[in-house]
Amino acid sequence: MSKHQKEMGVLKEHLGKHQLKYTRQRELILDAFLKQEHITAEEMYHQLARKDPHLGLATIYRTLNLFCEAGLAQARHFGTQTQYDNISHKGHHDHLICTDCGKIVEFENCDIERLQEEVATRNGFTIKTHRLELYGLCSRCRH
Amino acid sequence: MSKHQKEMGVLKEHLGKHQLKYTRQRELILDAFLKQEHITAEEMYHQLARKDPHLGLATIYRTLNLFCEAGLAQARHFGTQTQYDNISHKGHHDHLICTDCGKIVEFENCDIERLQEEVATRNGFTIKTHRLELYGLCSRCRH
DNA sequence: TTGAAATTGATAAACCGTCTCAAAAGGAAT
């Protein structure tokens, strides 16, 4: 039995609502995905090759995009690749991204979140999720 | 004569330092670039096609990357494409996005920006640009 | 068990951005 009951439930609910099916591959990919903070499709392809050598790369892309629609993942583009962030397990995480070396530092800041809520309320919005990315140079690349 | 004397100067200084040449294409692209807050190479390609139908897409990519090196632009990956941000443009704005109807509200919040700087400093980063998007439901779609 | 609908895997195709290279242009010295 899976360790990720809650997320599995979110996925199944999304599948049910959209007449989609629960497949072995989707379960396999979700399990692997939830163990990561963020991962690329290619990385997951190699990682899962041992468990299921016939799992296709296209299926991984399709499934990760499905997770985004279900609210379990969030796609983020850096360099030439797409990172799929796990937002369901840890909640959202924001990123400091070095535009030179690609280094990524994750952070969370309650004060910023509170201000975001204020802004949203002032504009009549109810926030479901957000994305905050700070681009710049890390200490090593600044020199 | 160009309206963008200051930036033109920055570019020329960079060119001089690196034994690069001042060309008609670079002037044309800089002029177009500085009118935007951010633009993709493809967008600029179409935009400039009228002024110079023979301007190649590769030249635009090369030139926008040159602007990044000169400190006039900042590349940011958005969706599948690369956005080149005009960093001399100060009116940066963030977005509130309704996931239901697609409505987008722009906002600016100095307190959030200040906290972002704090986070960056604490992690040894120097921020050049950022992206903040709040996803949720607008007042109309909540009901 | 059956059958309609969704999914998969393999691969082709699309897409974005960079590289290549011959021709053209910049620009310093004459």
Add this chain to the structure above:
DNA sequence: ATTCCTTTTGAGACGGTTTATCAATTTCAA
């Protein structure tokens, strides 16, 4: 202006990432 060397350009080829295609397979409700 001319020369000469270097850089740049434009056009298309190329490489890596992601999506589209489609026949075969799987899901799942009846």
